[in-house]
Amino acid sequence: QKYAEYEAALQKVPQVGSLPDPELSAGVFLSPMELIGGKQLADFRLMQMFPWFGTLKAAKDEMSLMAKAKYESFRDAKLQVIYEAQQTWFDLYKIQQAIEISEKNIEILNTLERLSLIKFKSTSIGGVPNSSSSGNMQNAISQRTSSGSSGMNSMSGNSSNSNPSKVQPSAPMQNKAMSSSPGSGLIDLYRIQIETSDLENNIALLNDQKNTLIVRFNSILNREAQESVKIPDTLISNSLHISILNVTDSMLVKNPMLSMLNYEKQALEARKEMVTKMGYPMIGLGLNYALIGKNPMSTLQMNGNDMIMPMVTLTLPIYRKKYKAMRTEVEKLKIATEHQQKATANFLTNDYYETVKNYEDAQRKIVLYAKQYSLANQSLNILIKSFSSAGVGLTDLLIIQQQTLNYELKQVEAVADFNTEIAKLNRLMAYLQIQ
Numbered sequence: 001q002k003y004a005e006y007e008a009a010l011q012k013v014p015q016v017g018s019l020p021d022p023e024l025s026a027g028v029f030l031s032p033m034e035l036i037g038g039k040q041l042a043d044f045r046l047m048q049m050f051p052w053f054g055t056l057k058a059a060k061d062e063m064s065l066m067a068k069a070k071y072e073s074f075r076d077a078k079l080q081v082i083y084e085a086q087q088t089w090f091d092l093y094k095i096q097q098a099i100e101i102s103e104k105n106i107e108i109l110n111t112l113e114r115l116s117l118i119k120f121k122s123t124s125i126g127g128v129p130n131s132s133s134s135g136n137m138q139n140a141i142s143q144r145t146s147s148g149s150s151g152m153n154s155m156s157g158n159s160s161n162s163n164p165s166k167v168q169p170s171a172p173m174q175n176k177a178m179s180s181s182p183g184s185g186l187i188d189l190y191r192i193q194i195e196t197s198d199l200e201n202n203i204a205l206l207n208d209q210k211n212t213l214i215v216r217f218n219s220i221l222n223r224e225a226q227e228s229v230k231i232p233d234t235l236i237s238n239s240l241h242i243s244i245l246n247v248t249d250s251m252l253v254k255n256p257m258l259s260m261l262n263y264e265k266q267a268l269e270a271r272k273e274m275v276t277k278m279g280y281p282m283i284g285l286g287l288n289y290a291l292i293g294k295n296p297m298s299t300l301q302m303n304g305n306d307m308i309m310p311m312v313t314l315t316l317p318i319y320r321k322k323y324k325a326m327r328t329e330v331e332k333l334k335i336a337t338e339h340q341q342k343a344t345a346n347f348l349t350n351d352y353y354e355t356v357k358n359y360e361d362a363q364r365k366i367v368l369y370a371k372q373y374s375l376a377n378q379s380l381n382i383l384i385k386s387f388s389s390a391g392v393g394l395t396d397l398l399i400i401q402q403q404t405l406n407y408e409l410k411q412v413e414a415v416a417d418f419n420t421e422i423a424k425l426n427r428l429m430a431y432l433q434i435q
Contacts, residue, residue, distance in 0.1 A: 002074035009067035016059035022048040037302040038292040047286035047313060051277070058274035065267035072260035075430065079256065081220060083427040088217045089229075090416040090423075095210045096231045097412040102199050102206070105405050109196045112384070112397070116188040188394045195398060235415050237366065238422045244359070247425055248352050254430040255348055261341040265334060272330040279323035284313030348428060355424045362418035369411035376404040 025045045032039035215225045242250065252258065288311055294304030317323065383397045426432070 002070070002077040006067060006070040006074050009063070009070040012063040013060055013067065016063050017056050019056070020049045020051075022046060032293060035292065035295070037298060037300045038295045038304045040290055041293050042291040044289040044291070045286060045311075046289075047284050047311065049282050049284045049313070049315075051282055052280035053277075055274055055277040055280075058270050058277060061270035062267045062274060065263045065270060069260045069263035069267065072256040072263060076256040076260070079427050079430055079432070082432065083423055085217065085220045086423040087420050088213055088220060089231075090235075090420045092210065092213045092217060092229060093231055093235055094413050094416045095206050095213065098409055099203055099206045099210070101405060101408050101412075102203050105401065106196055106199050106203075108384075108401065109192050109199070112394075113189060113192045113196070116192060116394070120186060120189060191394060191398070235412075235419065237415055238419045240422055240425060241431065242429075244356060244425075247356070247429055248349065250429045250431075251348055251352060252345060255428060256430055257344050258341065258348070261337055261344060265337045265341065268330055268334040268337060272327060272334070275323065275326040275330060278326070279317050279320070281317060282315040284311075284315075286311040286313065352425075352428055355421055355428070359418065359421040359425065362414050362421055365410065365414035366418060369407050369414055373404065373407035373411050376400060376407050380404045 023046070025047075027043040029041055029043075032041050214227075214229050217229055218225055218227050240247070288307075288309040290307040290309070292304055292306050380397075380400045383400050
């Protein structure tokens with residue numbers, strides 16, 4: 001749309017740069033006019049008006065500059081479309097990762113449910129869980145939690161190879177586990193099922209959001225609403241092509257909105273010059289041709305000779321109010337454009353500092369959440385083993401599991417947000433970085 005508007009604006013240049021159409025008038029005498037040297041049969045007049053010197057050039061300059069302003073508007077729209085596509089794609093990545101992490105946690109909860117069921121059956125018959133079955137469940141849950149987390153294999157391996165005696169409960173805890181009532185084990189099962197149901201509902205909600213974002217992404221690219229979108233398994237942090245300190249200088253020079261307003265201001269200056277020269281007289285050059293027939297009664301030598309008369313016309317712009325009002329209008333529009341240019345620069349500067357804040361915040365969060373996730377994942381592995389072998393409380397286990405889920409999600413979101421802020425900075429600088 002914006003590019004078509006730019007192409008349409010280009011067509012205004014030859015329109016305003018052309019001379020007014022010449023005027024041709026013709027008159028035929030129904031009854032020839034009697035003259036001394038013949039009879040006038042018809043009269044033809046051709047006239048061409050010429051604006052004051054430089055008026056057409058000023059008009060062409062104005063339209064050319066307005067066309068350049070339209071082109072800058074097209075550039076801004078293109079940058080906005082690219083930014084919206086990148087932003088939506090990063091949001092899709094976050095939702096996809098949230099779905100995968102939630103599904104992995106449901107598998108962990110299913111394993112915990114089986115462990116709780118074993119403990120419940122053992123407690124209900126007055127015994128303790130079989131040590132060999134507990135060891136098998138320990139290995140299974142350790143493999144399940146470590147396989148779903150990239151970069152955490154070594155940490156999970158260290159926790160799984162630790163001395164089993166370190167995670168065994170003390171004698172009082174063993175006695176407490178043995179003396180626990182069957183009702184507490186049943187409560188653990190219910191709580192795990194509640195957590196699982198919440199995660200399943202959250203996954204359904206995330207899938208709905210994902211479908212909405214897919215439709216939005218395809219609409220930005222002008223594709224079919226349900227066309228598939230490829231989402232990567234891992235997102236790598238992008239980098240700026242220049243220093244963060246130099247972004248503001250590049251933005252104030254290259255941003256298309258500022259360039260558009262600058263062209264509009266120059267166009268108004270050209271219009272002011274055109275309006276001034278429109279207040280000068282227009283000159284018209286023409287030719288008058290009279291068709292003369294012979295008069296049989298005349299003996300003059302010029303009898304029947306046609307007449308040719310060159311003509312000059314001059315307009316008299318004596319009503320000055322309209323020309324003065326036109327100049328005042330242009331001056332006011334120029335002042336308004338200067339204020340708009342300043343306001344736009346202030347808005348972009350404010351947007352820049354806000355984006356830099358989010359950029360640096362996301363950069364810190366990437367490091368922080370990677371560390372927090374590592375610690376939470378190690379704690380989760382230890383508590384799962386303690387839960388299966390020594391009867392550690394389910395509350396602590398679920399809390400750590402939720403923390404691990406949150407930190408993994410936040411780590412994913414931090415990378416996506418970091419890349420989104422880089423896309424925003426590129427958009428402010430009018431830097432095209434299509435991924």
